[in-house]
Amino acid sequence: MSWVATEQDALVRTLRSANPDAPTLCEGWDVRRLLSHLVQREQGPVDGLKDAVARRPPGQEPGLSRLTDRARSPYGYARLVDRFVAGAPRWSPMSWAAEKINFVEYVIHHEDVRRGGTSPAAPRDLPAAQQEAVWKQLGLFALSLRRSPVGVRLATPAGETRVAKAGDGVTLTGEPVELALWISGRREAAQVTVTGAPDAVEAFRSWAEG
Structure with a gap:
């Protein structure tokens, strides 16, 4: 299937x-x-x-x-x-x-x-192959990140990485499904960490929240 x-x-x-x-x-x-x-x-x-x-x-x-x-x-x-x-x-x-x-x-x-409502469900324990299928399609979803004022890299806990915007900046780390949720605007619900130099993280967060 x-x-x-x-x-x-x-x-x-x-x-x-x-x-x-x-x-x-x-x-x-x-x-x-x-x-x-x-x-x-x-x-x-x-x-x-x-x-x-x-x-x-x-x-x-x-x-x-x-x-x-x-x-x-x-x-x-x-x-x-x-x-x-x-x-x-x-x-x-x-x-x-x-x-x-x-x-x-x-x-x-x-x-x-x-994950809607006052008692959101926890992330699903999806098969690695299904997460990988989501990862392979994140490229198109990540196009919006090219407007970021700093460089953006996507990363998974398994060690896979992808450049969404070239340059020094921040790294968004999470399972592929979590990254898809974050990129599509479900940021409070997505289990994603943003790391990088403090000024880059501040600039990125300000842009993302705006």
């Missing part, structure tokens, strides 16, 4: 057992709305584009609101989970390129559900 299929199966189990009204790490989104996003992303790209153009605050997106409102009942929520299981149409890149497009997306949103 591919890693994207493995992660989708795990995410589906979590979604079925979660409280749909529980908060997630995504500002303004509860579990039900995050699930609506997953379905819209793969099966309703036009509505997703309309939501992006509308530029409404998180939790007020028109297209997502319609999906979310239809999933208010237990039956409606279960049906929405079933739609996510069905996945994107075969012609869609979300289907035939799912390993590259959806795998890390699923990992991040899975942790959004697991």
Whole structure:
């Protein structure tokens, strides 16, 4: 089984057992709305584009609101989970390129559900091969770090490293999933350490928080 299929199966189990009204790490989104996003992303790209153009605050997106409102009942929520299981149409890149497009997306949103709320779950003990699969895809996610005022290096406890921005600066150390969470903005929930010269760390943190 591919890693994207493995992660989708795990995410589906979590979604079925979660409280749909529980908060997630995504500002303004509860579990039900995050699930609506997953379905819209793969099966309703036009509505997703309309939501992006509308530029409404998180939790007020028109297209997502319609999906979310239809999933208010237990039956409606279960049906929405079933739609996510069905996945994107075969012609869609979300289907035939799912390993590259959806795998890390699923990992991040899975942790959004697991670690949201007042009693966040601990990081999962994932197989080393799955962490390695996330590591291999971090390059694209790390492009945003090129705007950092100092150099940035990514590192794992196993000793793997990758330069996100050349130059002296800071090192972000954590398991690949934790690094993916940090880079995508889930910084308080991510178990990542930032090290380097004090002035570099201060400059980097100021940039990251801004």
